[in-house]
Amino acid sequence: MHMGGVLATSCWFLLISVATPTTLLPTCPLECLCLSQTQVLCNSGGLTEVPLKLLPPTVEHLSLTRNNFPTIKSDSFAGLRHLKKLSLDGNNISLIKPFAFRGLPKLRDLSIQHTPLETVSPFAFAGLQNISTIYLSYNKIKKVESYAFAGTVSLKQLVLAHNPISKLETNAFTGMTEIDKIVLPSGIRTIEPDCFNGLDYLGHLQLAFMDLRGLKRGIFRGLTNVNYLSIQESDLGNIEGDAFDEMAFVKSLNILNNKIDSIQWLNFTWEQHVVHLRFQGNHILEIPRSETLLIEVEKLTVIQNHFPCDCHIHSLLDGPLANGSMINFISKNYCISPLEVNGMPMNNIDIDSIGRCQEEVTRGNLEASKDTNNSAERLTSFCSYLNLMLYFLKLLRIT
């Protein structure tokens, strides 16, 4: 019986080689442990480059953690045609060149975690035809550049948790046509338009703990066939018109526990096929005007939100968010202001005692008596409206 020669420096290797006929024993890089023809560990081996020529070409699982590869060059793994799983965790990786992983037709799982990588550059993963999961957690990624994932058509899951990403660029996720789940880190401050464009058949996308100035035009453009989309625990700033424009076929759209300064437009049309819109637990600092809301969805849930209980509350209760069931709405939503009713359920306060806004009253009056031309009266109403606005602005500053 042969004992694997000089390479047999560890008990593990001894055990394996005892059990394996010599004819199948290939070379194994000195820094590595070839558990079998298909499983190779080169952890903490002090490697500075991938020992491509010495690895068994049949390798399916390759672990190269805690070595020293500052750059993953193009075609770094070319030739490992049977590789299914690759780990590069804990390396000093600062750059992944385009097409770094080309030539790995069977690679399913790729893990690059706990590295100082700051940027995912264009085409870094291009050519991974059969990739299923890419783990990129616990890096220093600040930027996912356009086309970073181009050419990863079969990717199902992308995990980017625990990275200081502040900006998602246009076309950042382009190319992942079969993606099921994207896990993003907290702290995102900018989402460029068309960032998710081309994501077809997305299973689950959760955007949480963001600090945005606003949900801008075109952010969700091109997202189609989404099972579950949630935007939660974030400062959304102003929701602009057209933020959800050209997003279609969404089974469940959830806007949960956010702070929203204002809603300029919220526009869901039947053509977009949003099945269930859940608007829950949000703090809205300004009641949207009902003529700016168009909510054509199959099911609408608006509960546990906090709205200002000011003169605009009447238009809120008559508008599409309440959908004709004021009793239900006020029993399930709360006041955020004025201060003395902050946090109170709406049905604890006497809605009727809240005057209608002068704006609405004035409009009503004008419509009722078009021919009376009393500019003095209009001036007074305008002034009292301004006063009201100032009052609420002051309140908001305090809270």
Ligand SMILES: *[C@@H]1O[C@H](CO)[C@@H](O)[C@H](O)[C@H]1NC(C)=O
């Ligand atoms: C990691 O890479 C950087 C730049 O490439 C280098 O300055 C640094 O010394 C490396 N650190 C280690 C532990 O190899």
Ligand SMILES: *[C@@H]1O[C@H](CO)[C@@H](O)[C@H](O)[C@H]1NC(C)=O
């Ligand atoms: C891709 O992976 C799946 C599942 O492991 C496998 O059945 C299929 O043969 C692979 N395709 C290629 C081209 O290797």
Ligand SMILES: *[C@@H]1O[C@H](CO)[C@@H](O)[C@H](O)[C@H]1NC(C)=O
């Ligand atoms: C909603 O969007 C449709 C289609 O983009 C547009 O025609 C319509 O004017 C919008 N309505 C509102 C209330 O924004």
Ligand SMILES: *[C@@H]1O[C@H](CO)[C@@H](O)[C@H](O)[C@H]1NC(C)=O
């Ligand atoms: C709005 O109310 C109407 C009438 O009660 C109801 O038929 C419809 O389903 C409601 N719409 C939504 C989106 O819940």
Ligand SMILES: *[C@@H]1O[C@H](CO)[C@@H](O)[C@H](O)[C@H]1NC(C)=O
């Ligand atoms: C309304 O009154 C002002 C001055 O009192 C006058 O200049 C204006 O032409 C009037 N407008 C109409 C529509 O009558």
